[in-house]
Amino acid sequence: MLTVHHLEDSRSQRVLWLLEELGAEYDVRRYDRDPKTRLAPPELYDVHPLGKSPVITDDTITVAETGAIFEYVLETRDTDQSLGTEKGTAHARQMTYWLHYAEGTAMPLLVMKLIFSNIPERAPLLARRLFRTILSPVHAQFIDPRIAEQVVFWNASLAETGWFVGEAFSAADIMMSFPLEAAGSRVDLSAYPHVRDFLTRCHQRPAYQAALERGGPYAFA
Ligand SMILES: N[C@@H](CCC(=O)N[C@@H](CS)C(=O)NCC(=O)O)C(=O)O
Structure with missing residues (x-):
């Protein structure tokens, strides 16, 4: 199992969403974050040496990294390719791109935004203003323009069909949902109708x- x-x-x-779309059988073992640090609990180290989530186990097989998990699940649970694509096609190449891009390019920028925003919030009261002043150019000159570039790219990529690969909903949309959701909690998406509409359709x-x-x-x- x-x-x-x-x-x-x-x-x-x-x-979980990918497995639900496929109608696959699975168990969920839930782990709570540390309420103060928001980090994962040490029990996740019993499953994989980096102690991060997601990680899946399937009998004797353990797979970490969301993109690698998606590939494994599509290979073993999507035999009629309802969410994946035929190998060697243009759509398959686009699928591979989004599966890598989501965690390779989009998420590092969004995590950076979160960490740099949290530093002043978590600093002692008297030091907060100083941290905000020091970090403000990092947001303005480095992080924010790079995130804005990604959001423009997502909006343009969704403009034609509403999905990331071809005409239909696919695993690429599930993979990309998290960067778009995370961006929604950190930047204003009101100028990006295709991104907002995509998220609404996913959530429904x-x-x-x-x-x-x-x-x-x-x-x-
Ligand atoms: N690129 C990895 C990122 C894994 C990752 O950082 N997971 C976060 C969950 S959002 C985590 O486990 N955070 C808890 C921690 O770092 O202690 C993937 O996509 O699997």
Whole structure:
């Protein structure tokens, strides 16, 4: 049986959603974040040496990294390619691109934004203003323009069909949902109608809702 080691309120929500879309059988083992640090609990180190989520176990096989988990699940649970694509096609190449891009390019910028925003908030009261002043140019000159570039790119990529690959909903959309959700909590998306419409359509899907029930708290829905 495939088990998803799922950290509350995290990007591993996508793995549950993928499995729900496929109608696959799976178990969920839920892990709570440390209420103060928001880090994962040490038990996740028993599953994988980096102690992060998502990670899945399937009998004797352990797979970490969301993109690698998606590839494994598509290979083993999507035999009729309802969410994947035929290998060697233009759509397959686009699918590979988005599966890598989501965690390779988009998420590092969004995590950077979160960390640099949290530094002043978590600093002692008297030091907060100083930290904000020091970090303000980092946001303005480095992080914000790079995130804005990504959001423009997503909006343009969705403009034609409303989905990231071809005419139909696919695993690429599930993978990309998290960067878009995370961006929505950090930047104003009101000028990007295709991004907002994409998220609304994702959130309305019955499988997305079913995954929320299995996964527990998720601040980005
Ligand atoms: N690129 C990795 C990122 C894994 C990751 O950082 N997961 C976060 C969840 S959003 C985590 O486990 N955070 C808790 C921690 O760092 O202690 C993936 O996509 O699997």
